[in-house]
Amino acid sequence: MSRIFEALQRADMDRRKVQENGPEAALGSEITKAVELEEAPAVEDGSLAEAEIDLSKIARHEWAPSAAALPTLADRGAAVEQFRSLRTGIYQRRYETPMKVVLVSSGMPGEGKSFIAANLALSLARNSVNNILLIDGDLRRATLHELLGAPNVPGLSEYILGSAGLMDVMQRRLISKSTEVGGERGLSNLTFIPAGLCGDNSSELVSHKRVEDLISRLAPHFDWIIIDSPPVLAVTDAVDLARAADAVLLVARGASTPFDVAQRAQAAFSNSRILGFVLNAVKDAPRSGSYSYYYGNNQGDGELSTRKGARRQA
Numbered sequence: 001m002s003r004i005f006e007a008l009q010r011a012d013m014d015r016r017k018v019q020e021n022g023p024e025a026a027l028g029s030e031i032t033k034a035v036e037l038e039e040a041p042a043v044e045d046g047s048l049a050e051a052e053i054d055l056s057k058i059a060r061h062e063w064a065p066s067a068a069a070l071p072t073l074a075d076r077g078a079a080v081e082q083f084r085s086l087r088t089g090i091y092q093r094r095y096e097t098p099m100k101v102v103l104v105s106s107g108m109p110g111e112g113k114s115f116i117a118a119n120l121a122l123s124l125a126r127n128s129v130n131n132i133l134l135i136d137g138d139l140r141r142a143t144l145h146e147l148l149g150a151p152n153v154p155g156l157s158e159y160i161l162g163s164a165g166l167m168d169v170m171q172r173r174l175i176s177k178s179t180e181v182g183g184e185r186g187l188s189n190l191t192f193i194p195a196g197l198c199g200d201n202s203s204e205l206v207s208h209k210r211v212e213d214l215i216s217r218l219a220p221h222f223d224w225i226i227i228d229s230p231p232v233l234a235v236t237d238a239v240d241l242a243r244a245a246d247a248v249l250l251v252a253r254g255a256s257t258p259f260d261v262a263q264r265a266q267a268a269f270s271n272s273r274i275l276g277f278v279l280n281a282v283k284d285a286p287r288s289g290s291y292s293y294y295y296g297n298n299q300g301d302g303e304l305s306t307r308k309g310a311r312r313q314a
Ligand SMILES: Nc1ncnc2c1ncn2[C@@H]1O[C@H](COP(=O)(O)OP(=O)(O)OP(=O)(O)O)[C@@H](O)[C@H]1O
Pocket: 028, 030, 033, 069, 106, 108, 109, 110, 111, 112, 113, 114, 115, 116, 138, 141, 143, 229, 230, 231, 280, 281, 295, 297, 299, 300, 301, 302, 303, 304
């Protein structure tokens, strides 16, 4: 029996416990949100003449990052260490096969995709040699701009629609004496593309070839590109986004994600390279050979661990 299978089964058992014993059995349990599928109008090709990409000319904004949602901003601590382990695991996978663009996804809402995407990007950005791009690919329920305390417009939607160019949608943090302290220095290596405002046609937008164009034009300028996405079992957006990514990192949430949901999420990305599962916010994840993460805040304690393989018979 593979470790990932054991880990996911344990998460499934936790979930059943919560169902039997009530929500107090859950750690940091969250209300999830239904995502609607709607018919969307066709998108025209953008017609803006593109400015040359020059990272030194990216607009800077006053970000107000949330320390609670971004524990990797701290100078040190368990979160910093555990995301460093996750980062190391991903570096190792890059030695095996080159990759730069990682899509973070999961089966259901609320499993921690945005939390993992943002903190992984920051952890990578703490390494000063890295130039990191974080993209909010969840056009339906954009949250990364809230975690960073950054403007959400213009963003990916405006770029795809052709009303903004590449240089318009990228943003970095305005550096001042008060911001350039401690672990927050990771933010200075981070470039962010928010989701923007897309209305109801997100499926149409993310399947547009301009997403792949955007990635291929920006990839030479960054060491890593991390893309957040909506839940893959609710809408097709994440599968479309995965076409522009080199690999997919899946998230499952302890005491919440049913085992079959994790399996179906993995199956949905059958055409992509899957890096493994991050088992997020569980109390007793198996440790041997894993990268584990304990994170405590006022919602309770959580643990995150990553598994290299995701196959039942691995
Ligand atoms: N390990 C963790 N410990 C504590 N809180 C967590 C953890 N992981 C996620 N959360 C919190 O759980 C909530 C849901 O997480 P998040 O928004 O990242 O999920 P999501 O998968 O992106 O959801 P959606 O599919 O709706 O976009 C957020 O409030 C987040 O801060």
